[in-house]
Every structure is written in C-alpha cells, then in structure tokens.
Amino acid sequence: MTSPYNHKEIDKKWQVYWEKNKTFKAIDFSDKKKFYCLVEFPYPSGDGLHVGHPRSYTALDILSRKKRMEGYNVLFPMGFDSFGLPSENYAIKTGIHPSIITQKNIEKFTRQLKSLGFSFDWDRVFSTTDPKYYKWTQWIFTQLFKKGLAYKDKKPINWCLSCKTGLANEEVIDGRCERCGNDVEKRQVEQWMLRITKYADRLIDDLDSVDYLNKIKLQQINWIGRSEGAMVDFKVSDLDEKITVYTTRPDTLFGATYMVLAPEHELIDKITSQDYKTVVENYRKYAVKKSDLERTELSTEKTGVFTGAYAENPVNNEKIPIWIADYVLSSYGSGAIMAVPAHDTRDFEFATKFGLTIRCINRPDTELAEKEGVSVEAVLSGNACWQLEGTTINSSNDNGLDINGMSVEDAKKRTTDWLEEKGIGKYAVNYKLRDWVFSRQRYWGEPIPMVHCIDCGWVTVPEKDLPVLLPDVEKYEPSNTGESPLAAVTDWVNTICPKCGKTAKRETDTMPNWAGSSWYFLRYIDPTNDSVLADRKKLEYWMPVNWYNGGMEHTTLHLLYSRFWSKFLYDCGLIPTSEPYLKRTSHGMVLGEGGEKMSKSRGNIINPDDVVEKYGADVFRLYEMFIGPFDQAASWDTKGIVGIDRFLKKVWRMITNSDIVDIEIDTEQLRILHSTIKKVSEDIETLDLNTAISQMMVFTNEFSKHGEIPKQAAESFVKILYPFAPHICEELWEIIGHTNTITFEQWPTYDQNLIVEEMVTIAVQVNGKLRGNFQMEIDSNDNEVKKAAMEIENVKIHIGNREMKKIIIIKNKLVNFVV
RNA sequence: GCCGGGAUGGCGGAACAGGGAGACGCGUUGGUCUCAAAAACCAAUGGCCAUUUGGCCGUGGGGGUUCGAUUCCCCCUCCCGGCACCA
Numbered sequence: 001m002t003s004p005y006n007h008k009e010i011d012k013k014w015q016v017y018w019e020k021n022k023t024f025k026a027i028d029f030s031d032k033k034k035f036y037c038l039v040e041f042p043y044p045s046g047d048g049l050h051v052g053h054p055r056s057y058t059a060l061d062i063l064s065r066k067k068r069m070e071g072y073n074v075l076f077p078m079g080f081d082s083f084g085l086p087s088e089n090y091a092i093k094t095g096i097h098p099s100i101i102t103q104k105n106i107e108k109f110t111r112q113l114k115s116l117g118f119s120f121d122w123d124r125v126f127s128t129t130d131p132k133y134y135k136w137t138q139w140i141f142t143q144l145f146k147k148g149l150a151y152k153d154k155k156p157i158n159w160c161l162s163c164k165t166g167l168a169n170e171e172v173i174d175g176r177c178e179r180c181g182n183d184v185e186k187r188q189v190e191q192w193m194l195r196i197t198k199y200a201d202r203l204i205d206d207l208d209s210v211d212y213l214n215k216i217k218l219q220q221i222n223w224i225g226r227s228e229g230a231m232v233d234f235k236v237s238d239l240d241e242k243i244t245v246y247t248t249r250p251d252t253l254f255g256a257t258y259m260v261l262a263p264e265h266e267l268i269d270k271i272t273s274q275d276y277k278t279v280v281e282n283y284r285k286y287a288v289k290k291s292d293l294e295r296t297e298l299s300t301e302k303t304g305v306f307t308g309a310y311a312e313n314p315v316n317n318e319k320i321p322i323w324i325a326d327y328v329l330s331s332y333g334s335g336a337i338m339a340v341p342a343h344d345t346r347d348f349e350f351a352t353k354f355g356l357t358i359r360c361i362n363r364p365d366t367e368l369a370e371k372e373g374v375s376v377e378a379v380l381s382g383n384a385c386w387q388l389e390g391t392t393i394n395s396s397n398d399n400g401l402d403i404n405g406m407s408v409e410d411a412k413k414r415t416t417d418w419l420e421e422k423g424i425g426k427y428a429v430n431y432k433l434r435d436w437v438f439s440r441q442r443y444w445g446e447p448i449p450m451v452h453c454i455d456c457g458w459v460t461v462p463e464k465d466l467p468v469l470l471p472d473v474e475k476y477e478p479s480n481t482g483e484s485p486l487a488a489v490t491d492w493v494n495t496i497c498p499k500c501g502k503t504a505k506r507e508t509d510t511m512p513n514w515a516g517s518s519w520y521f522l523r524y525i526d527p528t529n530d531s532v533l534a535d536r537k538k539l540e541y542w543m544p545v546n547w548y549n550g551g552m553e554h555t556t557l558h559l560l561y562s563r564f565w566s567k568f569l570y571d572c573g574l575i576p577t578s579e580p581y582l583k584r585t586s587h588g589m590v591l592g593e594g595g596e597k598m599s600k601s602r603g604n605i606i607n608p609d610d611v612v613e614k615y616g617a618d619v620f621r622l623y624e625m626f627i628g629p630f631d632q633a634a635s636w637d638t639k640g641i642v643g644i645d646r647f648l649k650k651v652w653r654m655i656t657n658s659d660i661v662d663i664e665i666d667t668e669q670l671r672i673l674h675s676t677i678k679k680v681s682e683d684i685e686t687l688d689l690n691t692a693i694s695q696m697m698v699f700t701n702e703f704s705k706h707g708e709i710p711k712q713a714a715e716s717f718v719k720i721l722y723p724f725a726p727h728i729c730e731e732l733w734e735i736i737g738h739t740n741t742i743t744f745e746q747w748p749t750y751d752q753n754l755i756v757e758e759m760v761t762i763a764v765q766v767n768g769k770l771r772g773n774f775q776m777e778i779d780s781n782d783n784e785v786k787k788a789a790m791e792i793e794n795v796k797i798h799i800g801n802r803e804m805k806k807i808i809i810i811k812n813k814l815v816n817f818v819v
Numbered sequence: 820g821c822c823g824g825g826a827u828g829g830c831g832g833a834a835c836a837g838g839g840a841g842a843c844g845c846g847u848u849g850g851u852c853u854c855a856a857a858a859a860c861c862a863a864u865g866g867c868c869a870u871u872u873g874g875c876c877g878u879g880g881g882g883g884u885u886c887g888a889u890u891c892c893c894c895c896u897c898c899c900g901g902c903a904c905c906a
Binding site for chain 1: 820821822823824825830831832833838839842843844845846858859872873885886887893898899900901902903904905906
C-alpha cells in the first residue's frame with residue numbers, strides 16, 4: 001500500500017522540476033518539426049485569473065504536451081496585454097500609477113498561471129506595456145503612416161457634458177455617463193484612422209487558405225459585409241449641389257420617391273430651407289444623443305424631419321423631398337440614401353408614417369409571394385413591401401433606359417451601365433467594415449509616435465528616437481478639452497520637428513488596446529530583439545501559428561485587426577506569411593453556477609486559487625475540460641468537481657495499489673486499452689476533451705477492478721493522461737520506475753484490429769419501432785441476420801400476419817421490417 | 820434590430836455519415852465494510868402503465884421529408900456571444 005495522493009507536494013515537486021530543467025523551452029531552428037501553439041494572452045486585471053482563462057490555456061496545453069510526445073518542437077508562449085481602461089480607471093480613483101498596478105497584477109497572474117502547470121516557455125514572456133515591446137508597436141504605426149494607411153479624420157466620440165471627458169462605449173449606460181449619470185452626446189474629434197478597408201477583399205478572400213471554425217469565418221465575412229451596387233448622384237433642386245447615395249438596388253431607382261440624409265450629413269446646412277432650419281437643428285440635437293445601435297433598432301419607431309429641399313431623381317427628373325432621419329447612418333455608404341419604400345422595409349415604414357409616396361416598380365414573383373404570405377395586389381398598390389425577386393415594372397424613361405420586364409439582377413446591371421454612360425453614377429463595392437479609429441484620448445496606452453510641425457505637417461518620430469515613452473502625469477483624467485492627459489505635460493508635448501528642427505508638438509492621443517495584441521504572436525518568436533520587431537530567420541522557422549485559440553468574443557475585432565496588421569507587415573516584406581494563423585478555434589465562456597456571468601456584483605466568482613488549494617492543479621485542469629463541449633458556454637458546478645477528484649484518486653490507487661505485471665492482456669482489456677488510446681488521440685485533435693476524459697474513466701473503471709494491471713496498459717494510460725493531468729502522471733511515471741520526465745516519451749499508438757468486437761448486438765425494429773435485439777457474429781450476411789431477427793418472439797408478434805413490404809438492413813447495427 | 824451560436828433525464832453532458840436516445844460524471848435510493856462515520860466498493864436510477872416477457876410517451880414548441888429524425892427542411896419561442904472607445 002502506497003501513500004495517498006498528496007496533490008500539494010506533487011504539484012510543487014514537478015513545477016519546480018520543469019522550471020529548473022527548462023523542460024518546455026522552445027528551441028529556435030531545431031531539426032524537429034515545429035508546432036506553434038498560441039492562446040490569447042490575458043489582460044492582467046486586478047481580480048486575478050478568471051476561471052475562463054484556464055479553459056483555453058489547459059486545452060492548448062494538452063495539445064502542446066501531446067505534440068511534444070509526437071516529436072514536435074513546440075512553441076507555447078504566454079504574455080500580458082496590459083494597456084487598458086481598468087488600470088487607468090483604478091489610477092484615476094487611487095492616484096497610483098498604472099504601471100505599478102499593472103506590475104502587481106502581472107506578478108499575481110504569473111504565480112497563478114504557474115500554479116496550474118502550463119507548459120509555457122516562460123523565457124519568452126513580455127507585456128505590451130514594456131517600452132521594449134511598444135517601441136515596435138509604435139514603429140509599426142510609423143510604417144502604416146508612411147504607406148498612407150494612417151490618416152487623420154473627424155470622427156465622433158462619446159462626450160460627457162458634465163465630466164467634460166470622452167467616454168468608452170461601455171462607460172455609456174442608456175445614453176448617460178456611467179460615473180456621473182449625466183447626458184452623453186456625440187462630439188466630432190480629429191482622430192488617427194487606419195485604412196483597414198483597403199484590405200477588405202483580401203481579408204475575405206484569404207479565409208479560403210486557413211482552417212478556422214466555419215462560424216468564425218462567417219463572422220469575419222459578415223463583419224466586413226461586402227456588397228455590390230452603385231453610387232448615384234442626385235442633383236439638389238435650385239442649388240449647385242449634388243447628393244451621392246450608395247444603393248445595392250440600382251434597379252429600384254424608378255421607385256425612389258424621397259431621399260434621406262444622416263443627421264450628420266455635411267450638406268444639411270446648405271440645403272435646408274429657411275422655414276425648416278429650427279426643426280432640422282432640433283432634430284440633429286436629438287439624434288446626436290443616440291447610439292448607432294439604438295438608431296438602427298428596427299422595432300423602435302422611425303423618426304425624421306423634412307428639410308424643405310428637393311432633389312431630382314436622375315432617371316425621371318422627378319422632384320423628390322429630402323428628409324433627414326437617424327435610421328440612416330453617416331458611417332455606412334455615403335451617409336445618404338435614396339428611399340424606395342415599396343422595396344425596402346425601413347423606407348416603407350418611414351414613408352407610411354410620414355405619408356410619403358410609395359411606388360411599386362417590381363411585381364413580386366407569384367409563387368415566392370405566396371410562400372412568403374405577401375399579397376401581390378397589396379405590393380402593386382403600395383400597401384405592402386417586397387424586397388425579393390420579381391419583374392421590373394413602371395421603369396423606363398425617354399433617355400434610353402428601359403428595364404421593364406427584367407429580373408432584379410438584369411435590371412441592376414442595365415441601370416448601372418446606363419448611369420455610367422450618362423456620367424451620373426458608377427458601379428461600386430461597399431463594405432460595412434469601416435476604417436479603424438485608432439486614437440484614444442487616454443493615458444494608459446502607447447503614445448502615437450507623431451509630431452506636428454507647422455511647416456512639415458505630421459511627421460513620424462524616427463526609429464532612433466523610439467520608443468516615445470509614456471511620461472508621468474499628475475492627473476489621469478482626460479483634460480476638459482477632450483485631449484488626453486498627456487496634453488497637460490507641456491515640456492513633453494513641446495518638441496522639435498524631426499524633419500526641419502523647428503519647434504513642434506507631439507501627438508497626445510494614445511493607441512487603443514487592440515494595438516499591442518495585433519502583433520504579439522510575432523514577438524514571442526524573438527522577444528528581446530532590439531534592432532527589428534523579430535528576426536526574419538526566426539520568423540521563417542516559426543510562422544505561421546499552427547493553432548490559435550481564444551474566446552468567441554474576440555472572433556471579429558481582434559482577429560480581423562491582427563490579420564490586417566499581418567498582411568500589412570507581409571506586404572512590407574517584414575514577415576513571411578500574410579495569414580498569421582493556420583487554424584483558429586474558440587472556446588465558450590465559463591459562467592457562474594446557475595448559468596449567469598461571473599461578476600463581483602453577483603458574488604458568484606470562483607477563484608482558481610481556492611480550487612487548486614483544495615483539489616490540486618490536475619483536478620482543476622481536468623474539471624475545466626470535463627465541464628462541457630469546449631466551444632460552448634459552460635456553467636461552473638462546485639459539486640461536479642468531486643467526480644474528477646474521485647477519478648484521479650482512483651487512477652492513483654489503480655497504479656500504486658495494483659501489481660504492475662508483465663503479462664499478456666486479455667482481448668477485452670486490449671480492446672478497451674486500444675479504443676481509449678484511439679479516442680483520446682483523436683479527441684485532443686478536435687478539442688473534444690470532455691469525451692476524451694470520459695473514455696479514460698471507462699478505462700479506469702475496468703482496469704482498477706482486478707488488483708493487478710498489465711504493465712503495458714499502465715504505461716500507455718499514464719502517457720495519455722499526462723497532457724491533461726501532468727503533475728500526477730509525472731509522479732506515477734516515476735513510481736512505475738522511470739527516471740525521466742514523460743514530456744518526451746512517445747505518444748502511444750493503437751491497433752484498429754484490436755478494437756473491433758467479434759460479436760455485435762443487432763437491433764430489430766418493426767415499422768421503425770424497437771421490438772428486440774440479438775447477438776451475431778460481426779459481418780454476418782444479410783440472409784442470416786434476417787432469419788435470426790425473425791426468430792425473435794416479440795418480433796413475430798408485431799409482424800403478425802401482415803404483408804411484408806420492405807426489409808431494411810444496416811450492417812452490424814439494425815434490421816427494420818416494414819409491414 | 821443585424822450577424823453568429825445554443826436548447827437532450829433532477830443536474831453537467833454523450834450519440835461516427837439519417838439507424839438501438841441518455842456514454843461518462845454529479846445527485847438520489849438501496850446494499851457491503853465499520854462500534855460509528857468518512858472513504859471505497861456493489862446495485863438501481865427519463866416519465867407513465869403492466870410489475871415477468873411487455874406496452875405507451877419522450878431530445879424547447881408547431882409543421883414537413885423518410886421505413887426510420889436529437890440529426891435534414893420550413894415556421895415560432897427562449898437563452899448566450901458580437902455590434903467597431905471593454906478586453
């Protein structure tokens with residue numbers, strides 16, 4: 001009898017062993033095949049590690065450990081994404097410098113991560129707040145600027161009227177400031193923008209070359225939102241102005257009975273007639289308070305006002321009224337639309353409310369309309385809206401355009417051609433994706449390395465002067481003018497122009513949190529390099545990332561931004577691959593007990609430290625993997641952990657209390673051993689880790705019964721459990737009599753022939769209902785199976801003397817008599 | 820609202836490619852061991868009826884395709900993630 005499983009001692013022992021021996025060091029240029037395994041690095045919040053973090057880390061740690069056993073040179077790094085709002089807000093509250101808080105939090109995270117035994121190569125760790133790292137974040141920005149991909153533009157920010165500061169979206173609750181409860185409105189501010197839209201097509205097309213979960217690809221594609229249509233110019237009546245609209249339905253131009261401009265549209269002041277100035281102005285004040293989300297909410301009633309101005313429909317010169325309404329967004333297309341109420345539900349709703357003309361120009365396809373439950377008559381008379389396929393009607397002019405009778409597709413094409421011939425419009429591709437607002441009027445971010453000189457304009461800080469260090473400030477709040485706190489540090493702001501040497505001013509905006517995380521995976525490859533962002537040869541060895549896992553909540557923005565930066569750096573010849581990640585998966589969130597999000601206010605936070613203290617790192621890891629399907633949300637269940645705790649104790653007893661004997665294994669045990677190796681091997685590759693664990697439970701239930709265990713089975717089992725529960729397995733490996741770590745032992749293989757059973761149970765149905773079953777040798781022929789099935793008493797009863805219509809036989813599985 | 824995902828026993832979940840629904844774990848009940856308890860082990864465990872051998876119902880709700888649907892199609896409800904300054 002050996003001593004019971006003491007997790008505290010064992011965890012400590014092996015964590016010290018791994019650290020001392022640098023067991024998980026990734027070797028640059030090793031002859032082994034490389035495998036770059038990446039998890040999203042955490043934001044080191046003051047709350048410490050959340051139980052959600054280890055879900056991702058454990059899963060890819062399991063993968064990493066398996067890959068090492070399969071002979072790969074694995075790079076599995078960790079770092080910290082440490083710029084961001086919470087540290088800054090904490091600093092505002094307490095006056096403690098964010099770098100001090102950040103340092104403390106990183107130490108806590110590091111201790112917690114180490115206590116879970118992840119096989120990270122800790123020699124490569126860094127934080128985005130390290131000046132040696134953000135030097136290169138800034139440098140990348142200067143390259144973007146030089147290539148014309150960074151520019152300044154006026155963009156709205158949330159502005160709290162009473163705090164006189166800019167606010168993040170999440171600090172605006174129901175249109176009010178989170179801190180003081182007063183009104184928030186939009187305010188236009190000059191900001192740095194990155195031209196991500198230039199890469200829109202490549203960001204869609206290159207998805208074909210990578211292995212992402214399909215839902216992730218779909219999110220990316222839908223976010224970019226590519227559409228084809230036309231830009232069309234409408235002349236403003238009695239003024240020398242034109243309004244350009246983007247439409248995906250140029251075929252419906254004859255049905256355009258009014259226009260709508262976004263309340264922010266630049267032409268509004270010019271075109272609004274005297275009588276309408278006041279209403280328009282009031283409406284603009286009202287709209288500025290709403291978020292885009294509220295504005296496009298279909299369920300809320302449409303609002304808007306008439307400007308008093310008219311435009312001319314270019315296809316029939318009809319005078320149509322120009323309105324402004326907040327359901328049109330300034331950020332999409334040209335910020336103005338032609339409204340076709342008969343064929344767009346939003347326009348239909350608006351026109352109905354304000355009594356505007358509705359003219360049907362597309363007769364619905366009869367069959368389709370019936371299926372959709374829409375009356376063709378109603379559409380034709382302007383009492384219903386039709387957006388689908390149909391035949392164009394009422395659509396010709398005496399200027400060479402006649403699209404009557406055409407399908408939607410043909411009519412689009414013909415109209416676009418006509419517009420181009422006449423020079424009043426052109427074919428256009430449009431994206432929902434907008435350029436990236438890259439400025440923050442905040443303190444705790446990378447300073448944007450730009451200098452403004454009256455003579456030279458915007459000039460980049462030269463490489464030799466990077467990084468532009470974040471200076472100390474007295475107050476962390478944004479200034480009352482809306483500038484960042486850096487604006488108050490006058491001796492920092494005042495500098496000389498790097499180009500002409502005259503006095504100049506530094507940019508005081510900082511970068512968003514997304515900046516540092518857009519290229520961190522490149523830096524792990526060469527984390528201390530001071531002369532380039534990472535050595536080209538090393539990048540060639542390690543890139544691309546073989547497998548990247550992170551939260552579902554990051555699959556649009558972060559993923560898109562980092563793909564964009566990769567493509568840019570690739571175009572600059574700095575990195576060898578234009579797609580950074582070969583494979584991307586996402587894990588679901590870990591919710592509190594009862595399925596609610598874990599939060600301080602709900603008081604349902606589970607601290608990983610407590611679990612590790614009570615049960616040990618291996619139980620914690622295993623439980624997180626057993627909790628449910630990896631890609632779906634799962635709720636924590638304190639009771640569920642005991643099952644895993646029992647399982648590991650059982651494994652411990654199975655190995656330490658049984659006689660480990662060098663004997664032949666019987667067929668049934670061989671079958672279980674080999675199907676376990678197979679299932680675990682395959683499930684790790686698909687991250688179905690919950691089912692891998694249940695199969696190992698099946699194994700343990702069988703092999704712990706006998707008091708002795710064949711050595712071959714014991715060793716294989718310890719090896720396949722090792723990636724999941726590395727501490728206990730290292731210890732058991734030692735107890736079995738080995739002196740080396742399991743880390744580089746060979747991953748067990750299985751023999752399919754040993755898994756197949758000789759006898760199979762065949763189900764018998766009559767008319768699809770189960771009526772019995774019987775045992776039969778595998779691969780028996782259909783006639784024998786049929787005969788045996790008919791012998792069953794209960795089957796005979798249900799067939800009775802009814803006529804046999806059909807017999808369906810699924811090999812080794814089922815017989816169905818249809819009578 | 821738009822985009823993406825999800826719903827299976829008392830609970831977490833499993834089910835390869837349309838073929839026996841409920842693997843594995845928790846919980847519950849009964850038993851073994853013990854002075855007792857804990858631990859461990861054994862057995863039972865979707866619901867209702869018949870209490871044997873069996874029958875009916877059952878994968879969020881409603882329809883459909885099929886010999887056969889948790890799985891495919893249409894409609895609906897609810898829940899979760901994202902919506903561009905949270906990370």
